[in-house]
Amino acid sequence: ASGCGKSTFLRLLLSQERPTKGVITLAGAPLPPDPSVRMGTLDNGLTYIIKRNTEPQDRAELRLAVNAGSLQEDADQLGLAHFLEHMLFNGTRRFPKQELVNFLESLGVGFGPDLNAYTSFDETVYQLRVPTDDPEILATGFDVLEDWAAYATIDPEEVDAERGVVVEEWRLRDQNASGRVRQQLLPVLFGDSRYTDRQPIGDMEIVRTAPAETVRRYYETWYRPDLMAVIAVGDFDVDAVEQMIRERFSDLPEPANPDPRPSFDVPTHDDTRYLVITDPEYPQTVFQLIRKMPAVAPESAADYRENLLESLFNTMLIFRLDEIRRQPDAPFTSAFVGGGNLVRPVDIYSVGAQLLDDRILDGIDVVMTEVARVQQYGFTPSELERAKAQVLQNYESLYRDRENTDSVSFAEEYVRHFLTGESIPGIEVEYALVQEALPTITVDDVNAVTEKLVGDDNRTLFVIAPEKEGVTPPTEAELAAVLDGVAAKELEPYQDTAADAELLAQELPPVDIVAENYNDALDMTEFELANGVRVIVKPTDFKEDEILMRAISPGGSSLVDDADFPEAASIAAIVDQSGVGDFDQTTLLKLLAGKKVSVTPNISEVSEGLTGSASPKDLETLFQLAYLYMTAPRADSDAFEVYKTQQISALENRSLNPISALQDAVIEARFGDTIRRGPLPVAEIQTLDLDRALEIYKDRFGDASDFTFVFVGNVDVETIKKYAQRYLGNLPAGGRTETFRDVKPDPPTGVIETDVFRGQEEQSVVQIMFPGNIDATPENELLLAVIQDILDVRLTADLREARGGVYSSSAAADIAKYPDSTYGVFISFGADPNRVDELTGASYAIVDDLQANGPTEEDMVKAHEKERRGREEALRTNEFWLSTLGDYAFDPSIDVTGEVEGFQARLDAITASDVQAAVQEYLPLDRYIQVVLYPESYE
Template identity: 40%
Template sequence: MKKYIYLLGLVVIMSLGSSEKATAQSKKSDQKEILGTNEDSAKIPVDPNVKMGKLSNGLTYYIRNNGKPENKVELRLVVNAGSILEDEDQLGLAHFMEHMNFNGTKNFKKNELVDYLQSIGVKFGAHLNAYTSFDETVYILPIPSDDPEKLEKGFQIIEDWAHNALLTDEEIDNERGVVLEEYRLGKGASERMLQRYLPKIMYGSKYAKRLPIGTKEVLENFEYESLRRYYKDWYRPDLMAVIAVGDVDVAILEEKIKSHFGKIPAATNPKPRNTFDVENHEETLIAIETDKEASFAQVQVLFKDLGKPKKDATVKEYRTSVIKGLFTQMINNRLDELKESENPPFVYGYSFHGGTWARTKEAYQSFAMTAPDKQLEALAVLLEENERAKKFGFGSGEFERAKKNITARLEKAFKDKDKTESNRIVGEYVRNFLEGEAMPGIEWEYNFYKSVLPTIQLSEINNVITNYLRDTNRVIVLTGPEKEGMTKVTEAQVKQTLEDVKNKKITPYEDKAVATSLLTNLPPKGSVTNISKNEKLDVTTIKLTNGATITYKKTDFKNDEILFEAFSYGGSSLYSDEEYKTIGFAGGGLAEAGVNGFSKVDLGKMMSGKIVRVRPYIGTYSEGLSGATTPKDLEELFQMTHLYFTKLNKDEKAYMSYVNKQKGFLTNMLANPQFYFQNEMGKFTNGKNPRYLGFPTGESMDASDYSLAYEKYQERFADISDFNFYFVGNVDEKVLVDYAEKYLGSLEGKNSNEKYNVSSFRPLTGSHSKIVEKGQDPKSAVRIMFQGEAEYNREEAKAMKALGEILSIKLIEKLREEEGGVYGAGARGSIRSFPYGWYNFSISFPCGPENVDKLKTAALAELQKIIDNGPSEKDVSKIKEAQLLEYKESIKKNRFWLGYLKNSDYMNRDVNRVLDDEKVVNELTASDIQNVAKKYLTKGYILGIHNPEK
């Protein structure tokens, strides 16, 4: 059940006059129809679109027919068992078992499973996947459903996962290396600090000792029988659910589940599936953890519940959850407002009531990401805002805005109820099985909210926090960087902050009134001078009197979505080198000031109840805007767009708020070895560019010139005549044209017809190497890059992309499955035409320092095989099948068409080429792929190696 309660909210109910009382009575009658006469005790219904059942062996199933996307079904095998159930000799084996299900089952021997799925277009990692946590293991399998054989094989795969894993000694030993590489990959500052503070959050609990990745000692040395025992104990029908949602008849899906899973015998004398409590504690537990490689500073305050969580079962309980959700939105609106102050106490702040690491313990949690030297200030502000809400509650204006927001978002979800993708539906059923979350469906939820919102009183919301805050069962966690010159916060200082906030005189929140309309005065509107129609693509383009071009495509992919982009050539390429460097990183803060005299906070309040997003940008070669809205709110999107052309505020305080947040976020990022390596490689390949700015630092943020950035923004958006606008979605063509004439046609067109400048600089090419030593953990990374100038050719570009996908398959087979030396590896290739012809091909993987040379050599050897002999027809068939599946899904999405239409104009390509994309993929041959490998990948490469410090 997606309650929409963490981001949304409700409205204050004022005292009712006689006519309003009659309306309320009418609404109450409507509510009875929805909820039943015994409203409080009525059970939350189950969505009638889902069929639930239980087999005689105890296995639960959920089935739903859903036609989006077409010819595809999402399968899940959910096991209600995870690392919390491991014995001492099994630490990490719940996760290890997940790996083993991809390494040999009764019907799919070693590598056959992944090989088969790739042959039908299902990618390992991107599509086929799984995860293990403390309390569950979930297997994810999307499968094409247009072929009965593929559907049957899909169910055979998840059946094999459930009870047919082979678990041979040899394959267990082979997989140790892969899992140890995943263990290595997870090491770092965050993991080290987590290990130290988790025992305080999960006080007295087994959760503090059962991180799913396990321990190196156990992973290296566990007995085979330890893994087999885990599989026997916990992979059993009464702890499993099968979920099937997709474009297949429900009766067929149910028959598949019964035939494949009904034959699994029920467990005899099953081991109890215990739950594990987190002990309560009287004192406030404080953890202050630092690390030299920590990238960010964070503050967490947890007020843990004294009892165990209870899932909503009745309408009354669901109503209570709505009230809690309203509180969550309103407290976070206040934190967002503080974030926008000139000297913000944190980069980001958020509060919510919800789960912890343990199913058996929930908590009210306040969180902030902050500058390393502002942790105590951020802690004080989080505590103060909670106290302010407790003492004075919220105001009617806050409540009103929250109601508008929740109504708008629920309405959007309701309108798109028949256009929701299957992979967004299955999660609700997973949670229902594992945690008992209700799943009444969006139609019931929407009607419930409509009927119940008017009955909720502001006082009910104001009472919520009184049940959250307490001095007992409280945990405070501070994590951040450790470096020279920085004084570590002490436990005494944290306790003093707690005392100071308790004794501080806190005043009520002041909710300032805001205007109700974005703009009032408009110049005379323009008109359409030309209309052209692309009948093949069902795309219309109009030209306005001021020269602006608007292209739109009406679709039925979503009922309540319109996506938007605009661009004009020029961008920062038209700045001089001196101007570019003087502006520095200031451009990113321009939109933080708001428009038309309204601050960012004011705009947020004014737009309550409206789903509108517009964001301007100035890129290297163009300037433009992007956004999204609903048909109902399209006018506000046009109004915002008009104002970004004419009325962007200049506000030094808002800009300084942006700078201070960026500095707080970026200050210690390069302490992270991976970020540091990326930055060093960026300097190595691009450092000779006279316009190279490098990684933003506190000093470079301070040195950036806001006034010049604002001046250049005004210059870039001064002429609408060379702007191209794109709209894709459920557009009403007449309405869209009317708004375009009114809000875009009224802008000034100067016919400047600007283009862009292309620098003579080109990134590093040829044979070079760079070794970067950073970090204390024994982990390395390898990056191999081939790049240089090229003349763009569509067929070669397709072949280069395919080469990357094929080599990724071979790298996984060689480096992971055969060598056991990596957790993941990949290759990616592209050829582009804009702003100049350029090819790029990269190979990358993390590994142990001792394996760098061996695995680098092995990776290049796999590439050389393709150069010498070409790829196998089997591998070519795999990637073509995957590309065709992705294409068929993409062309049913608004996001695809928006990007495609815009980029066709931006890169001056034939817009009709999409019509023969399938043909181009089908015609791709092994020789085409071998030829691009020979042509582009035999001229030397740039080698980057990241090693730990010696």
């Protein structure tokens, strides 16, 4: 399935696909692979899959997929499949010790989206993105994959150095409420199977003590050609890449007597199992009903049709559940339904919801009653038609953008093909399948999907709730009684109300364009309408089916007093949840079924505006929605009550999560005691004044004369002008000229160090912030970005690689130009509480060294390449242009052409001494904020 797999396919399937007539006559036969994909198997059994794809330009996505994971570990190797994954970044034949990471960083490739890997129960997959504009770099990428496949060093000294990193990954991922919940839930889902005692993170005692030879034994047993695939997707010559693969992988060593790869199943059961989990740090109450079934990778037209039925079912049931959620007395704040792959042999189908703490049984009853209503009466024809329109639109969008699909999507799809047998026919075939199958699907066909949720066998119903006063978790008997009670109900059929009115019935007369300018350098058109509204248009060819919109006006919540701030901060979300014009949210969504369009209002501290997106075919609807959100906003009492309930529910449990205490302490240290930073207190939500909130909204959006609208994407300038004259030109305008107020607290001076004691696990989190004032020039923005890059690399090299003290560390830098040009540079990491002093000291020592000695030439090369490569990719995205032109829309004094065209010159001009001076000025060791989260037991 293009760009999606079992679970992704579900999301896509609230979405898209079609059989040709030839396909339909062979409905059960596997679909042939996309002819543009070159696949082969070497004599030693290694599989390769290659596709040329030019999005992004001059880049390739490389994968080494190994069909072995933690399930293949021996009893003395628990956790070592994952440990081995780490070791492949710590020494190979061509790249000893840290040279692999160093080399890739010098190309602008860093840990994260470009360089990564994962280990699961059934497989291990290595990911590498490399530039292709230099043939030698691409060839080196395949050298890396070859070394990973067969030539890892697994040096005992490096193994010892990496133990701490793996332990810190375990600490970060498992030593928290989610980890504790997972440890109770998985044995119930997996039963008496190998999956229960082969979780990939493993046994920390083995991780801490296993000799290197035990790691090597796993490598030599399971990393072998017949269990591996090399996958390459990108902007390259397919013949040349195939030759590179054959040259490197044809002679991989093969074991003389390879062990058969064992596969393991999950036992079935004839009943519904129940589980109630409570945890003092779990910040929400959720339930989920899961039904397990044998995994099916979509291979044939029949499989795709079944997935299509699930997609339609999901779309219609979630619409019904959301309709209930929007009622003031709803017992849940969100709901979900869908399926996916649990582990290799098991698919799941599930329904669930986030519940109000004091209405757990009621919430489960309401959700399951809707499932029962579908079981008894099915869906209505009108519901099905809307769902079909939505699914078809999503597939159509994928088809229209088939030439602009990111190589990552294809690479992940081909990994799944190798590992699970999922077919890869290509979006052309999938879209044809959907176009032909959709008209034949009846309500009865979709209603049958209900059986995946209501059959008694292989079901698990679990509830996870916070362990706190006022929350009474249900018993297993009470959960069973709810399901029994629902099954016994005699229900009324669902009544679907029609939504066939026009979104905007009135005909608006076109308004004159009074000024126009074309920027040849940026291919950007700017014009002004008679009412003062500015419009900026930037056509691109990056996405066939995407137009992005941003409208912005100076002012924002800064123009209201503190007493009105809660209303100003809340009203955009309330309006968004109320529908627009004459239509409540449910009716609006029905009207928009089958359209790819959305508009969302927002009020920030210094501005108000709209964000939106649309397919070119729905562009007029985008303009109509923008017009209505500015002239006919709704803030109805039901949406208001639902908003308050949702916010209060989240806020009351927020403090249970230890990380929230850390975040609050950072906010207080930086901004002091102000209502304008951090989450609103519950008392403020409870006393919100809806009438006053709507007054603020209408004041902010009621005068369009200082609004600028930006449109980026597959746009025709003349079409934009036509719709702008009709819809934007008729927005009310009173000639208002205003700007924002400065209500942002000044950065603190001196050193602020705060320790927070929350949480039961042996885990600390460190946040360091250097705040201050800065001249917000393009040069300084890029200078801080370079500092961030250098800090990132140095922190990883010291805290992770040299000390084994963290799994991940991060540096971040940003400049807030408005209202008063402040900056923040951040360092953060999680660690053993007993090593906090050592690791924070090491972090400050890195800053001190940069101040005293400046960055090395290697530091500068890595940062330079990361910024250069990042900008190359950004320039080919609509999001970059929307952000850049949105800044210009907000502040027309910006030299937007110079900012875009001068990037490389600014980057080339940054010297090591510039960085040194900037670190001295902006990261002073006598002015910073340090907040450390410790376990409660350390207080």
